[in-house]
Amino acid sequence: xxxVTNAAIDDDLWSAVGDPTRRRMLDLLLASGSGTxxxxxxxxxxxxxxxxxxxxxLERVGLTRVxxxxxxxxxxxxxxxLARAVAQLSAVGEAWDARLARIKxxxxxxxxxxx
Amino acid sequence: xxxVTNAAIDDDLWSAVGDPTRRRMLDLLLASGSGTxxxxxxxxxxxxxxxxxxxxxLERVGLTRVxxxxxxxxxxxxxxxLARAVAQLSAVGEAWDARLARIKxxxxxxxxxxx
DNA sequence: AGCCATGCGCAACCATTGGTTGCACATCGT
DNA sequence: ACGATGTGCAACCAATGGTTGCGCATGGCT
Numbered sequence: 246x247x248x249v250t251n252a253a254i255d256d257d258l259w260s261a262v263g264d265p266t267r268r269r270m271l272d273l274l275l276a277s278g279s280g281t282x283x284x285x286x287x288x289x290x291x292x293x294x295x296x297x298x299x300x301x302x303l304e305r306v307g308l309t310r311v312x313x314x315x316x317x318x319x320x321x322x323x324x325x326x327l328a329r330a331v332a333q334l335s336a337v338g339e340a341w342d343a344r345l346a347r348i349k350x351x352x353x354x355x356x357x358x359x360x
Numbered sequence: 361x362x363x364v365t366n367a368a369i370d371d372d373l374w375s376a377v378g379d380p381t382r383r384r385m386l387d388l389l390l391a392s393g394s395g396t397x398x399x400x401x402x403x404x405x406x407x408x409x410x411x412x413x414x415x416x417x418l419e420r421v422g423l424t425r426v427x428x429x430x431x432x433x434x435x436x437x438x439x440x441x442l443a444r445a446v447a448q449l450s451a452v453g454e455a456w457d458a459r460l461a462r463i464k465x466x467x468x469x470x471x472x473x474x475x
Numbered sequence: 476a477g478c479c480a481t482g483c484g485c486a487a488c489c490a491t492t493g494g495t496t497g498c499a500c501a502t503c504g505t
Numbered sequence: 506a507c508g509a510t511g512t513g514c515a516a517c518c519a520a521t522g523g524t525t526g527c528g529c530a531t532g533g534c535t
Contacts, residue, residue, distance in 0.1 A: 256380045259378065259380065259383075260378065260380070263374065263375065263378030263379075264378075264492095264493080265371045265374065265375070266493080266494095268452065271456070272455075272459075275456070275459040275460075275463070276459075281511075281512090282511080282512075283510085283511060283512085291493085291494070291495090292494075292495065292496085293511085293512085294494085294495075294496085294512095294513085294514095295493065295494055295495075297512080297513080298492090298493070298494085299493085302492095315502065315503070315511090316501065316502040316503065316510075316511050316512070317502095317510095317511065317512085318511085318512070324460055324463065324464075327456060327460065328457075328460060330456075331453045331456050331457055331460075334449045334450075334452065334453040335449075335450070335453050337383065337449065338446045338449040338450050338453070340387075341386070341390070341442060341445075341446050342443075342446055344387075344390040344391075345390075345439055345442065345443060345446075348390070348439065349439075379521095379522080381522080381523095396482075396483090397482080397483075398481085398482060398483080406522085406523070406524090407523075407524065407525085408482085408483085409483095409484085409485095409523085409524075409525085410522065410523055410524075412483080412484075413521090413522075413523085414522085417521095430482095430531065430532070431481075431482050431483070431530065431531040431532065432481095432482065432483085432531095433482085433483075
C-alpha cells in the first residue's frame, strides 16, 4: 500500500492547512460564507497584511477563490478543494491508525506466544 | 459546539505533525519500530542534524520517546500520543465536513424555495 | 591496551515564512 | 470635491527547517 503518507504529492495542501491561522481563517470563511482581508483580520489576532498573505497562500493551492467587488476583494472557500484536503487528513489519520492497530496486534501475538 | 477547530489548545501537536519530514519520520518509526537520527537520515533526503532537530520537536510534544543505548539514542513512537494526534486530525476533518454538509443543505433549501 | 570508526551534540550560518509597520493608491459616499 | 475605507507593496524582524564543520564519547577490533 505505498508509504503511509501520500508522500510529496500533496504537501502543498497539507502545509496550507497546517498553519493554525489559516485553519481559523477557513473556519471563519465557512461560518460566514465569505470575507475580506480586513473583515477576517478583525476576527483574528493578526494584522490585515498577515491575513492577506495567508489568503494568497490559500488561493495558490486552490482552497479559496476571490471575487473583486468594487474596492473589496471577497474571498470564499472552494468547497471541492477543501473536501480534498479533508480527504488527505483522513487518509493520513487512517494510515496511522492502521499502523497502531497492527502494532497492537503484533504485541498481543508476542504476548500469546511467550505464554 | 465551540469553534470548528479546537483553537489554540493543541496547535503544538498540529504543527509537530504538520511538517512533511516529521510525518515521514513518524512513518519510518512506525514501520521499523524504532530508529536513531542516523538511521532515519539515511532513509530521508535530509541530514542527520536536521533529523535530530525534528526528533527534538517530536519529543517535546511527546510523540516520541528515547532510549539511550550505548552510544546510540533509540527513538520510538509514543502510541498513545500519536493516537491523540490522529484524533485531532479527525476532529478538524469532521468539523469541516459538517460545515460543508451544512452549506450544501442550505444551498439545496434555497434552491427548493426559489422553486 | 590502544586505536580507529561510528554516533551524537553544538555552533555558525543561510533561506523561507509568518508576523509587523509605514506608505501610496484606488474607490466609495457625502 | 474630499475624506474615509480597503488594498497592495516594501522594508524589516523572529522563528524555523535546512546546511556544514567540528569536537567528543563510546564501542569494536587488532
